Amino acid sequence: MTNQSKTEYHQMDVGFEFPRSSCKLDSAMVDTYLKAVGEASPMYRDTKLVPPTALAACAMSALSGSISLPPGTLHVSQELEFLGTVCREDTITCQAKVSRKQDRGKLHLMTIDLNVFKDQQKAMTSKVGFVLPEQSEK
Secondary structure (H helix, E strand, C coil): CCCCCCEEHHHCCCCCECCCEEEECCHHHHHHHHHHHCCCCHHHHCCCECCHHHHHHHHHHHHHCCEECCCCCEEEEEEEEECCCCECCCEEEEEEEEEEEEEECCEEEEEEEEEEEECCEEEEEEEEEEEECCCCCC
16 A cells, blocks of 8 residues: 555545556455465465455555544445456555435434546446544543
8 A cells, every 4th residue: 555644534526536546456465365364265266356345455555545534423324336357466556435425413424435446447446434423622
């Protein structure tokens, strides 16, 4: 992942675009993911294929490196659509944009559209929903 500064959620409006981030899906990262989730399928152990959910985890990690969320934030939903396969040693690019912000009393709702590309082709789309608490006054 490329290093970048984090943006506070209250600084974002609908249409805010996060800096693009790239990640190489090396074998060590994929093996660590497979071990963490207890995946023993030969489909991922004996081939170069990367599990789709590993792609989603990598994309969420990229997003978390770009956004500063206050304590009490809840990750309440995530829609995923996988549009192609990715393999070990592929480099992916993650692109994210705020697609919805709504205030409901002391709670704030935010949806972020997250897209992952491999070789200029979209490999995954996602919508990530958060509920954020009222910003505290300092």
